[in-house]
Amino acid sequence: MSAWPSLDRSDDLRLAQGMAAGELDALAQLVDRYAARLYDYCHALLRDQRSAASALHDAFIAAYAHTGQLSEQDRFRSWLYALARNECLRRLQDPDRPTERYEAPEVDDVFMDAEDRASRQETRQLVHSALSGLRGREREALDLLLRHGLIAPEIGGALGIGDQEAADLIAEAQRRLDDGLAAAMIALSGRDDCPSVAALVDDGQWPLTPPTARKLIRHIESCPTCMNRRNRRVSTGRLLQVLPVALLPADVRPAILATAGAPAPADKVQRIALAAEPFDEWGWPISKEQRPQPEGRRASGPPRLLPAVVAAAVVILIVAGAFMWLPGDGPDKRTGAQTPPQTSSAPDDPSQTPSDTPTSPSESPTPSDTPTTETPTPTPTPTPTPTRTPRPSKTPSPSTKPPHRGALSVGGCGMGLHEDTCSISVRAVGGSVTWAVIGTSGGVRAGGAGRLNAGASTTVTASRPDSCDGGTSGTVRFSSGAAASVTWVCAEPSPDDPGKPQQILRHPMAE
CATH class of the missing domain: 2.60.40 (Immunoglobulin-like)
Structure with missing residues (x-):
């Protein structure tokens, strides 16, 4: 369960100003403030503790190098998430990324006894069933909203979409989560009241698979008995508290400060700063989902249409697939800092990654106490932040020349x-x-x-x-x-x- 406190955005502005001035102390405070949250988010995308730590490290170094470019420092929090997300997408696009993944241990609650843990596991399976019908980006938006405490404009900035599109995405995700939770609750307790429910879940598989969840949702809409039960609302925010959070490695903070502070190798700092580029005229990183791929050797065979669009679509599929693994990877997976990490095979071909539509049963593993970071928890009461008019497309024009180096x-x-x-x-x-x-x-x-x-x-x-x-x-x-x-x-x-x-x-x- 996340124990992150609600954060004051005025402190974010103060730290942004310090970062823009190159103050190492501001970076140290920023790491203390955001490292655990951003690591959890990176782990949700990458599902590997080493890759998540690397992405987090580079995101903070890039922030230290580029905060001075950000013209909207009141949106600093959202900008940090956008940087972290881009670092994750860059790793997901890497054809040489490791095929073996080692998931991080879970932040544990030492005050829970065996009975409490068993009850928590049952609730996690219920929530897994509710989430199984959501698309990958919907899960990601809910994760940012309910657990990380971002509001709609901030989520839009993090995902590289407009404010209204972000608000629509959140509304649809919340609606689908409510529907999914109702279907899961009825699957557990409504079989005796409705023969159709018993027939739909007769195979006894639990948590619900995405196809079964979708069938139940459609059935509920046309069944008066189930609709009556469906109207008994349950707080999804409170239920989502039970889902796990990835544990931040202890060596991440000193590694970040060692790189940023003198005498760090110049080529390392510059390499990280340059890899985070390009940025738009407001100082926001161009989303990896929107960047055209660089020219290179073309494979033999028929020409392919719209390579940049195809490349962006592949990244979206990868991200969607990453968030379809919530909230666990199997009952036999060992967890905890004392046990050796267990590996899981990543897809060899991004096109085989689960798509942005509900996956098949084989793509929705049974949850366990393994850590995951797509797990939403109740929304902290956010401090309002100003909205802005949507920025023009972040996709750079092909004819745009790189700025002259001075x-x-x-x-x-x-x-x-x-x-x-x-x-x-x-x-x-x-x-x-x-x-x-x-x-x-x-x-x-x-x-x-x-x-x-x-x-x-x-x-x-x-x-x-x-x-x-x-x-x-x-x-x-x-x-x-x-x-x-x-x-x-x-x-x-x-x-x-x-x-x-x-x-x-x-x-x-x-x-």
């Missing part, structure tokens, strides 16, 4: 007596620039990365060492080859000997 101009800075930090100016000249701090000298501490459009500028905060033993100057090196000089004053002349400096304590009041 040069990075940096300016040094100095710290006066009793000052601990100063700001290095960073500016793009003659075109857009992707930059990163790759190292320092003289005990200076600094970090940051990002992308600047032509003429745009930002600052990097440099901190001096605690001791003056190593001198009073240092440098900050950037990936472009530029270096900024940093100086500081840490002593003042003695009244008795103006030519001889005295050591000044960093914190005079400490004595």
Whole structure:
């Protein structure tokens, strides 16, 4: 069950501003705030703990590099989910992705006894039956709504669709979930009241398969007896609390901060930042579902029509298939951090992945206590966020030329007596620039990365060492080859000997 608290969007705005300024502390706070949620979301898409951790890592590094481009910082939360989703889609598209998947252990509730766990498992099977009739994107939307606490415009941003389309998707998903839950409840308790129900579920298979769930839903609509029972509403939000949440690996946070902070290898930061591109004019990542595939060698055989459309459709099928695995993968699957992970085979061909329509019985495995992240829980009371008019299509025009790459101009800075930090100016000249701090000298501490459009500028905060033993100057090196000089004053002349400096304590009041 998710224990995530409701988050204040004003804090998101504060962190977005800090990220845009290249503050490593803002990134650390953002990781503490969102890593568990976003890892759970990535795991729902990828169904592999290592791939999910890799996608999460790159999403945070990309956010650290590109937050300065985001013109709608009040929508920072949705933007983070869009970045994480794109990282997952990029991995799903990778033809070399591993065929073996190791699912993450579940966040456990240590206060539950054996009886509670058995009851929870029964309820999970009920919810699995209710979800089996939903399409993959509907499940994804409900996951973002009910468990992650996003509202319709934020879900639209995360999925790369307009606000109204997102609202329509959510409404349809909720309606279908209500229908599916009613069918599952009637399958459990309505066989004696209606012979047709008994005939439809006579095979005794539980949870319900998608075809059986659809048949029951159609039957209920035309059966007065079942319709009367169907009108006895059950809170889907409360029921969905029982579904599992993937456990965030302990090494993810330090790995993210190690990559973002100096002295991270420049090529690694730049590679991650560039892989997240392109972004639209508002600073939103172009969805992998909307990007035309790059030109390459064509396979022999008849020409294929609309390759970009086909490629996008394949990605949609993959994502839909990933969310069709909720909420478990079989009663024999071992779980928990103490047990060795069990593998499951991923489809070799994306075209064989379950489609965005309800799957066949073989594609709807029996649930267990295995972790899954498509599991919705009650919606936290959201703080309203402003809506925006739909952005134009994020699909770049084929004739659009890449922006001209410019040069990075940096300016040094100095710290006066009793000052601990100063700001290095960073500016793009003659075109857009992707930059990163790759190292320092003289005990200076600094970090940051990002992308600047032509003429745009930002600052990097440099901190001096605690001791003056190593001198009073240092440098900050950037990936472009530029270096900024940093100086500081840490002593003042003695009244008795103006030519001889005295050591000044960093914190005079400490004595």
